[in-house]
Amino acid sequence: MFTNGSKKAIWLATKRIAVKSRLYSDRAAANRDTKSIVQISRSNIYRFGDPNFAVPVFRDVEWTVDEGESWAVIGTGSKQKTALLQTLLGHLRITPSPPLPGGLFPFLSDPPRDPHTCVARVSFAHRSRAAGGAFYDYTSRYGAVREEDRITLRESMFGEYDFLNIQPKGGKVKTPIEIAQDEVKKGIFEDLTSRLGLSPLLDLPLIALSNGQTRRARIVKAILSEPELLVLDEPLTGLDVNTRPILLNVLQSLHESRSPRIIMGLRMQDPVPDWISHVALVTGETILTGIKDEILSNHAHHRAKEAEHSMASTTQSYLQPGLDHGKPVVDMQNVNVSYGPRKVLRNINWTIREGQRWHLQGANGSGKTTLLSLLTGDHPQSYTQRSGSNMELFSRPRQRIPTPLLRSLIGVVSPELANAYPRRAGVSVFDVVGTGFDGGFVPGGKDGVGKGLEGTLSDEVRQWRVKRVREVLNGLGPTSWETETSSFAAGDELLALNEVFSKRDFLDLSAGEQSIVLLMRALVSHPQLVLLDEVWSGMDENMVRAARRYLCEGGVGSDQAVVVISHWEEEVPWTVQDGLRRFKLDDGEGQEL
Ligand SMILES: Nc1ncnc2c1ncn2[C@@H]1O[C@H](COP(=O)(O)OP(=O)(O)OP(=O)(O)O)[C@@H](O)[C@H]1O
Known part of the structure; x- marks a missing residue:
């Protein structure tokens, strides 16, 4: 059952596909239904720079994602799960590499499209802001907002997508297709921000948003960049109880309309949404792939044994009275x-x-x-x-x-x-x-x-x-x-x-x-x-x-x-x-x- 909101999202997404599809040949449209989305066959996966005799990050990986399936990558450890998702972004080396012309993403091969622009990832597990070694002042959000932090949520979205000013400055006139695309994008933007509770925050400085609000905004921004495949690593982390089902509902409707297709990274303890049909379970260097219920029930059996073992060594803490x-x-x-x-x-x-x-x-x-x-x-x-x-x-x-x-x-x-x-x-x-x-x-x-x-x-x-x-x-x-x-x-x-x-x-x-x-x-x-x-x-x-x-x-x-x-x-x-x-x-x- 879809809510009115999700029906609207599907309608918008369908309209978006209609606009997009003019850009591709009929052959490409047919390919969408027949070619796999992801294809890795009996390969090892290594960090770049590591020779083939090094210990691979993953061994003997067999993973095919077909059109129409809905996949979650679930990790018993965050590091390995994130590594598999990074493999989709080309950050790890697959050996032997998936054969051409299909490559890792057969659905992007005809007509050939660049995975760098068609596959996007939003990760909440990775922390990048202090990666250069410098400290950045996270307390600045509490005080008077500095000039460089003044950019609002709306501007951060509109900077790249000129919805308000449909005809850009500088003499270039948009074609009817470009205008139609912008209007559809604007519709999607309004629908997503409203459903994810961001509408009242659009004119706040980006820096003022709370953690969970920022995460939702990053997902909307990634969707607006129109990838063909969106990889979301731990999208539920940091979201409150009421927002989680709303976000999952939005993701489901987008995925079903393939606009974009979504592969989600989840922690072992996260509930797996009902609409997920397949799971890649990452345990150490092994990846088990298949139908959700089969993979998870096998693993549950294994975990029950582990839990028995760990329960035995866990003592419960009762706080002192008074x-x-x-x-x-x-x-x-x-x-x-x-x-x-x-x-x-x-x-x-x-x-x-x-x-x-x-x-x-x-x-x-x-x-x-x-x-x-x-x-x-x-x-x-x-x-x-x-x-x-x-x-x-x-x-x-x-x-x-x-x-x-x-x-x-x-x-x-x-x-x-x-x-x-x-x-x-x-x-x-x-x-x-x-x-x-x-x-x-x-x-x-x-x-x-x-x-x-x-x-x-x-x-x-x-x-x-x-x-x-x-x-x-x-x-x-x-x-x-x-x-x-x-x-x-x-x-x-x-x-x-x-x-x-x-x-x-x-x-x-x-x-x-x-x-x-x-x-x-x-x-x-x-x-x-x-x-x-x-x-x-x-x-x-x-x-x-x-x-x-x-x-x-x-x-x-x-x-x-x-x-x-x-x-x-x-x-x-x-x-x-x-x-x-x-x-x-x-x-x-x-x-x-
Ligand atoms: N400079 C500011 N101007 C206006 N509103 C602000 C400013 N800074 C913070 N806020 C607002 O204050 C509210 C509280 O933010 P806070 O980060 O404390 O939320 P939180 O409960 O920790 O949320 P989360 O669960 O997402 O981490 C948010 O709605 C945020 O948009």
Whole structure:
């Protein structure tokens, strides 16, 4: 059953195909139905530069995607799943390469079209903004918007698609086909932005959008660039519960009208949409492909055995009673945040006490990140609450705590921080974890454990810091999540794995490994307040399991308060039965559930 919205999308997409099809011959139209979309046959897949005798990333891959099928690539690990999707973008080498003339994408071969322009990928697993090694200031979205950040969501879309000004400047007159194409694109743009809840945000600076809003905007932009095949890596991550089915509905209608065809990358724990007919399941270097139900039921059997094994070693954490009487770590009374007339947080009253575990909930754009930025001091309105409002942190008025001190008292993991954290050559895992003591981004001090707020550390403190880095590395390092290695290694051998990991360049780690290192950084100083915003982002299933276990089994203590932000209730390490409390933001207002 289609909703009116999806019928409209299909109508628009069909009309778009009609316009497009004039550009191709009848033969090409016929080919769309007969030629495979993706074709890899008995090949190994390597990183570019690796010789054929190197260990391949994937071995003996057999994968055919036919027209009319709907595929999801599901990974037990994020890294491998992303590698398969990158293969479609030509970032890995297939040996032997799929034979010409069809090549990897037979449907693009007649008439020949360039995969670089016809295949697009939107990834939310990859973090690129700090890839050059420089820190970019993610807090700029909270203050006065700088000139270079002033570009609005609408401009970011219209920059390339001149819908408003149908006849472009400069004398060139559009042909009737170009005008018709633009009108169809404009229709698609309006339909998609409205269905994905972006219409009221079109004139906001792009930088002001929340995480989930930005993700939706990136998907719309990719669709507007009219690829033939759109690869979406983890499109559901970071989306709130209500938006997920809407997005899936939109993707289904686009895929069914082949405008564009969609291949979706999902995490093992994501629900697989009903309309997905086929699955490529990536486990290590093996890819199992076939009909969804067959592949998933085989795997479920295997996982049930694994779960039995891991359950045996998991102890449940029950929080101590009496946590409502602990010292307040955060005390907010009538706290507000607004941007001009736009009120993002309204009269928030929330007390967080030591020992408590909170799940901060709310739809995309409801103000969760903004609320956390008040606590970390990243938001300028953290200082400027009007009279009648009050915010105390660690039992002191917020204004009396210098921001550098605040950074050293709060351990934070967030998508913004992960994006912004500099990736520089020569900066090791140990160095990155060591920056957590002072809450900075540049490693420093003797032994790489910072200099403290006074600029020097006593030998005793320095030694404690080094010991703490080793402790979290041993608690969350590879021996806790690399299950295959840990089952064979023992004792010193295990510790050696963590030692080797601690010396690796942070820059060279996979997205999941970087995430777990940033979690270590947040926990290393044993801060009184720990803020975990989308903490599992990019982590493999076994890393998530290991990190949850670590958090529940003493990784954070009863003298520490923890706030978890996640759109997935099952991702929070504690449950209501354990004593977890829930605070929900709804249209700027907050209350405990
Ligand atoms: N400079 C600004 N001007 C106007 N609105 C802004 C500005 N900065 C942020 N906003 C708005 O504040 C709201 C809250 O954003 P925030 O990032 O806190 O949401 P969130 O709850 O963390 O969302 P998500 O779940 O998507 O991460 C958003 O609707 C955003 O568009």
